[in-house]
Amino acid sequence: MANILEVKNLSIDFKTYAGDVHAIRDVSFELKKGETLAIVGESGSGKSVTVRSIMGLLASNAQVKGGTVKYHGDDLLKKPEKEMNQIRGNEISMIFQDPMTSLDPTMPIGKQVAEPLLIHKAMNKEDAMKRALTVLDLVGIPNAKERMKDYPHQFSGGQRQRIVIAIAIVDYPQVLIADEPTTALDVTVQAQIIDLMKELQRKIETSIIFITHDLGVVAGIADRVAVMYAGKIIEYGLVDEIFYQPKHPYTWGLLNSMPTLDTAGKLEAIPGTPPDLLDPPKGDAFAPRNPYALQIDTEEMPPFFEVSKTHYAATWLLHPDAPQVEPPAAIKTLMAKYDEVAPQKVGQTDGKG
Ligand SMILES: Nc1ncnc2c1ncn2[C@@H]1O[C@H](COP(=O)(O)OP(=O)(O)OP(=O)(O)O)[C@@H](O)[C@H]1O
Numbered sequence: 001m002a003n004i005l006e007v008k009n010l011s012i013d014f015k016t017y018a019g020d021v022h023a024i025r026d027v028s029f030e031l032k033k034g035e036t037l038a039i040v041g042e043s044g045s046g047k048s049v050t051v052r053s054i055m056g057l058l059a060s061n062a063q064v065k066g067g068t069v070k071y072h073g074d075d076l077l078k079k080p081e082k083e084m085n086q087i088r089g090n091e092i093s094m095i096f097q098d099p100m101t102s103l104d105p106t107m108p109i110g111k112q113v114a115e116p117l118l119i120h121k122a123m124n125k126e127d128a129m130k131r132a133l134t135v136l137d138l139v140g141i142p143n144a145k146e147r148m149k150d151y152p153h154q155f156s157g158g159q160r161q162r163i164v165i166a167i168a169i170v171d172y173p174q175v176l177i178a179d180e181p182t183t184a185l186d187v188t189v190q191a192q193i194i195d196l197m198k199e200l201q202r203k204i205e206t207s208i209i210f211i212t213h214d215l216g217v218v219a220g221i222a223d224r225v226a227v228m229y230a231g232k233i234i235e236y237g238l239v240d241e242i243f244y245q246p247k248h249p250y251t252w253g254l255l256n257s258m259p260t261l262d263t264a265g266k267l268e269a270i271p272g273t274p275p276d277l278l279d280p281p282k283g284d285a286f287a288p289r290n291p292y293a294l295q296i297d298t299e300e301m302p303p304f305f306e307v308s309k310t311h312y313a314a315t316w317l318l319h320p321d322a323p324q325v326e327p328p329a330a331i332k333t334l335m336a337k338y339d340e341v342a343p344q345k346v347g348q349t350d351g352k353g
């Protein structure tokens with residue numbers, strides 16, 4: 001199936017007083033129609049910067065050092081701002097990390113939801129309001145018709161989150177990017193929002209990039225997963241491959257400390273902290289925190305090793321000459337389940353899982 005979006009060898013620096021922050025380091029991934037890709041990783045790993053580059057919304061001190069972001073084959077990084085304005089919020093839409101601040105407190109919500117249509121599609125006001133009502137219904141705002149004239153403060157936090165999603169999807173975007181849309185919400189609302197996104201995907205065939213710290217929510221929503229660490233993707237695969245055949249010790253660490261939706265616990269941090277991206281280590285950036293680190297991890301960056309046609313991991317442990325190591329017990333338990341869960345899913349990359 002054709003790729004809607006293809007990020008290739010993307011590298012982004014930020015100029016700061018202290019020097020250049022190497023925030024994104026040679027990142028590549030793809031997104032197919034109707035598929036959900038989850039990007040997971042600790043704070044500061046580069047998730048938001050990656051998707052902001054797709055939206056053409058990088059901070060002014062950002063410098064793209066290399067790579068391409070192809071959307072239907074066209075490099076978005078080369079598009080003039082005027083063309084990006086047409087694509088942004090129209091074909092590619094983003095639900096921002098802090099949804100509560102992205103609503104205008106002075107404008108009725110019906111008008112706010114309709115606004116992108118007036119801007120991008122030059123739709124007349126009546127049709128735009130009709131579509132706004134359709135999506136407000138779709139995202140589950142009760143009595144949407146009567147409530148179109150209400151202001152954001154008249155809605156609950158969960159409802160405001162839904163309104164933000166309504167704005168993001170009102171143009172029926174081909175790509176919807178959700179940057180950690182659930183953290184500020186209670187568990188029940190989190191689960192509802194995730195269900196809602198899946199329903200939207202069925203209805204409007206949107207491809208989704210879903211960013212989260214929480215591997216627990218990934219299982220229910222993603223077709224594929226990219227695990228990021230210190231500005232790099234260190235493991236990439238189908239969701240079952242990441243959960244039941246994880247190869248990188250960092251992925252093991254994430255899975256090991258995975259909160260569940262029931263406990264809604266924050267990710268229990270893996271001991272240690274990520275490296276300073278002003279001066280990233282020359283080998284595997286995770287090595288100083290990695291109980292399984294080999295000598296070579298501190299010396300040379302591991303390449304991607306192919307685990308399957310859909311699964312890659314950048315760890316020297318996959319080198320044929322590497323010593324065999326025992327993953328943590330919890331990971332071995334997961335691995336033992338792989339044969340039960342995965343056979344019918346491996347190789348299925350069309351995102352209709
Ligand atoms: N405008 C900027 N100037 C300098 N450094 C920046 C800028 N924006 C981001 N960074 C740095 O880039 C790195 C990646 O940041 P990013 O926001 O993508 O992280 P993230 O994975 O989204 O984290 P979180 O989970 O906390 O949202 C971080 O080290 C951050 O400090």
Ligand SMILES: [Mg+2]
Nearest residue numbers: 047048049097
């Ligand atoms: Mg972020």
